Amino acid sequence: MSPTPSSPSTAAGTKRERRKEARPGELLEAALDLFVEKGFAATRVDEVAARAGVSKGTLFLYFPSKEELFKAVVRENIAGRFAEWNNELENFAGTTSEVLRYCYQVWWERIGCTKASGITKLMLSEAQNFPEIVQFYQQEVILPGQALIRRILERGVARGEFRPMNPDYAVYLVLAPMIFLMLWKHSIGACVPDALGMTPEQYIDMQADNILHGLCVRSGTNPPAPSFSTPV
Amino acid sequence: MSPTPSSPSTAAGTKRERRKEARPGELLEAALDLFVEKGFAATRVDEVAARAGVSKGTLFLYFPSKEELFKAVVRENIAGRFAEWNNELENFAGTTSEVLRYCYQVWWERIGCTKASGITKLMLSEAQNFPEIVQFYQQEVILPGQALIRRILERGVARGEFRPMNPDYAVYLVLAPMIFLMLWKHSIGACVPDALGMTPEQYIDMQADNILHGLCVRSGTNPPAPSFSTPV
Amino acid sequence: MSPTPSSPSTAAGTKRERRKEARPGELLEAALDLFVEKGFAATRVDEVAARAGVSKGTLFLYFPSKEELFKAVVRENIAGRFAEWNNELENFAGTTSEVLRYCYQVWWERIGCTKASGITKLMLSEAQNFPEIVQFYQQEVILPGQALIRRILERGVARGEFRPMNPDYAVYLVLAPMIFLMLWKHSIGACVPDALGMTPEQYIDMQADNILHGLCVRSGTNPPAPSFSTPV
């Protein structure tokens, strides 16, 4: 006569079970928030647990140490987008300048202006203390990211839009301004709000203009020399 | 009839006095090492004192707090050098392109490739947790640094070498690659030595080429389009 | 078929729970002992914790700072009792002289001759160094204490037993001898046991006699002039 227990596989189980299964995810989300906000050292596990609505002891049930929690956050939040992205850019029709600009734009919308940018900052910041994580990050994030950019550059060269270049080098022309912006946003920018002096979009446009001006062969279809005049 | 004792006031004094005068410098050096190596929060004042060969109490004799110690390190290694640099660059004879390249070179020699670059990384990494330090850094390092670059850009525009531009914006074209390099070096680069794929000098040349290509008006005296070919 | 485990929610719970509920009390008692014995500044929180049988960390689990621990001690032992005392004295039937004598007696039994009297001594001793605590003490102990005495005096005046007076002033006629006795006990008296030359009860009687002799209107029902003869 007891009510048929809803099968956990069909209706996601009771509240308790659902919560149980959701625990690690809730903890990772809370940890992401706090690690991004305060950095690794300054984040307290009590606070992570509290924000996830569990006790401190429960956190240690799922993650054997603060360090492992941190690694799990990195794993959870960084890789996985590249497949989709690669696809998108591979199929993009248009000049390679447009591809590059689109790439910047997409990056800003999906990473740069979101919490996820904090992970990059956090990785760079706490790298020294967790060398093993850096290895992982290098394999799963940095190399795929560089490959993605490199493919764009090679496309430009192949189509005669960009000058011949060593794409392994030129990748950093594209990368550096993005990394810089994320870092600025999560450090100086968080303390001195208008320290940058312009909007992120203006910053990105300016950097893209300059990079493309350096990369492109001169022709009617290519962008004119950037002017950097105040748009305001 | 004993030999005249060397007057303590004349010749560098006793051992104790000599050590005393050297103390702040030794502490600053030890502090720089450790701050760069471990970050601000993770550096223990005991360790700084130990590395300088003094007791913890002695450190507090010279610096009233860990924070002030850090500020002193920043002043010693970065902030205090702007006057000299400004002078140097102000008196530089040559095209503004040459000034900018010289600026990059000097920066790399005196900051970028030294331990001092770690301070920049550290500031960006731990900014959020120590807002007071950020204010200090903003005033004593960032603003002077931006002003220095801006003056170069304005020189270029005034002399008709650079296109008209908003120098407050364009400053970041110069800044971002430098910051990126320092960060890379002290994070990924510290764990995966050859992750960058080129020497810092190559990186700098490449970035300078590209920037100048975007900035300069076209003329016979200005640099040709960068090629980014592998110099091996 | 195992015996029903006693529900933890019903019967005083497990050892751990029982201990947990007792912790604050045990800490307060240990703190009272040590504060009285050594003063506020000289009391170490480690020692308080040790005497309560817990670790230093545990103390800070219950009291956020040494200062708050002290305040809790004051509340537990003095400030929290005024409500009851006020009630008791308000409902006292008898002449106001009797009320005052009863007040002295009650004070001596519940404060003066107990460890709690040490708190008063401690407050007066260390006041200057901890102004914030003085504010607290002024609000939670001194003002209520004065109000209590003042109400007695006003009762006496209203009932024609005491001469007209400014009760704000006269309060100190009652207060000063009590304060003096507590101080003496915890300073000179602690080092030279018989320095006072009489028992505390004799001291109190004598002071009460003298005060009432000054306060009362002359009548048959009021106390005769005090004689201060040695009762041996």
Next chain:
Amino acid sequence: MSPTPSSPSTAAGTKRERRKEARPGELLEAALDLFVEKGFAATRVDEVAARAGVSKGTLFLYFPSKEELFKAVVRENIAGRFAEWNNELENFAGTTSEVLRYCYQVWWERIGCTKASGITKLMLSEAQNFPEIVQFYQQEVILPGQALIRRILERGVARGEFRPMNPDYAVYLVLAPMIFLMLWKHSIGACVPDALGMTPEQYIDMQADNILHGLCVRSGTNPPAPSFSTPV
């Protein structure tokens, strides 16, 4: 041909010598100030030395420890006045009530309202930590002080002005209000300036009135019943 050194016994020596001889005194004065102001524990020997215009090391040349410095301050500042005082009061012409009031007045002028009152507060406060000093204080200050008061009371009884009494007890009727006032002034009064609610003079008058009212036999020459009305 060197100038005759002025004999130190005649003209107090050169500045250097005079200062040298004055050192301990200057240190004691500085120590008195600071001990009274902040208490024993909270007074820093650096500060004492600085206020005396010498280095910390010099202080330890004259006093082997902070504790010994404290003892020296007590020795220097407390005894010595009693001979003069005894004389003065012994030769006082007038009623014993007047003697007692004069005693209060003199005490307030020369001790109560001066820094010296801080020593009493300080002795009572830090007594527990220095039992040996309490012995000394008992012999050199407390007993003479009590004797002085007792002699006044005995004079009053002998002249038929005061009722018969046990003067060893009654001494505290006179003492307690004085001690209380000094303590209040240096503790609560220092933090909450108007906490007493009246001037010290009003307080003293009130206490004297009340004591004398209790002590005196009734007659035309004796004070009337105190009224304690607000004089303002």
Next chain:
DNA sequence: GATGAATGAGTGTTCATTCAT
């Protein structure tokens, strides 16, 4: 599985005391 009370090593900072000069 989940709790949260308990821990104790470790922080930055202070200060009486020492001692080479």
Next chain:
DNA sequence: TATGAATGAACACTCATTCAT
């Protein structure tokens, strides 16, 4: 005699981690 640089043992307070329930 006088200095003041140097010390190091404390101190209040924190927090990742454990474990009995």
